[in-house]
Amino acid sequence: MPDIGGSTRLYAVLGDPVAQVQAPALLNPVFARLGLDAVLFPVHAPADRLGAVIGGLQRIGNLDGLLITVPHKIEACRYADELSPAAALVNSTNAMRREADGRWYGDNFDGAGFVAGLLSAGHDPRGKRIFLAGAGGAGTAIAAALLGAGASHLSVYDPDPDRVATLTGRLEGSAPGRTTGSAAPRLHDADVAVNATPLGLRPGDPLPFAPDRLPPGSVVADIVMRPRETELLRRAAELGLPVHHGIHMLGHQVALYQRFFRLEPGGATRAAIL
Template structure:
């Protein structure tokens, strides 16, 4: 356990819900290994109070960084004084740091972490046809990263037509003709199918898409980290499909967070 005292530097992870977050269990040991007097703690930030909560946290003088999770990644951009090119491209942020002059800088590592996790498991998206469920904060970052990694085509499904249109418009500007949006999941020709929605966090959630409609040999990836074995992944495995767990995305973000928060000596 960290030895918290008056000189401890603070980092917070904000979400609604927040019980599922795994970042404290990964980053607090990093602080300890590096000999840093710092701690990352979870903050349950209901959506209707998010602005007041993040603004209050940013006023704390010994708070150096924020991680942002569902459903706040779009809204959090409003509380950054500057965004990285990646965060500006997708319009969402999942990490913010306090600069030496007190300004807040936002970046997004969901996409880079997800693609790195896929590649480390032997599922390089280059040249593949990818289906993505979810045009939210994580989905936008993952979509851009998949296209940046050379995916041949990306089909995005989201039940919110405005959110879907906003994402596909962004993608078409950066990767013309390689991404399409659909009001229904397009699964029949997907090499990789990704759940980038919160469905699976809670018992009884419906499946984000029907894995039995995927072709043999497809890979099913989920970004939900807890539970590790979501119903989607259990169903896909029972059909003989390869599965890719959500924790891989966070595991491969840890090194990115270390550099972003300037934790390395």
């Protein structure tokens, strides 16, 4: 555990719920390894108070960055002064940093982390047909990254048809003809099926889709990190389908966060020395 004192720089991860977040367990050891006087802590930010929570945190003088998790990734864009091209494309942010002039800059690494995790596990999306459940903040970023990695077709399902239409419309400009929305999960021809919804976080959650409708050999991926073995992954494994755990997405974002927050070995975080 870090030795927290008056000079400690602060980072917060926001979610609703927040008990499942794994980022502190991954990033606080990075701060320690780099010799930084910094700590990342979880903040439960109920959706109806998100603006007040972010506004208050952004006014803390020694708070340098925010990580954003479910369900706030789209709404949090309102509190960034500028978005990276990737975050602007999908209107979703999962990381925000304080700049030298006090402005807040947002980016999104969910998609890059998810694809990197797939590749490291030997599941290259290039040329594959992908089914994606969830057109929220994480789903939009993952969708764009999968298409950027060469997926041949992406079928998106979400119970909110407006979110599906918004996502497919955004992606049509960068990947014309390769994304469709579906009123029901389209699973019969999927090479990879991805749960990008929060379903599985809580005991008793319904399955986001039925893995027994997938063809043999389909990879079933979940972005839920706790529990590690979600009901979806357990059922898929029982059917003999390859499974891909949620922690891979976050694990492959750690190096991206280090660059984004400009963390340098043996020194302070960037904002602390401005």
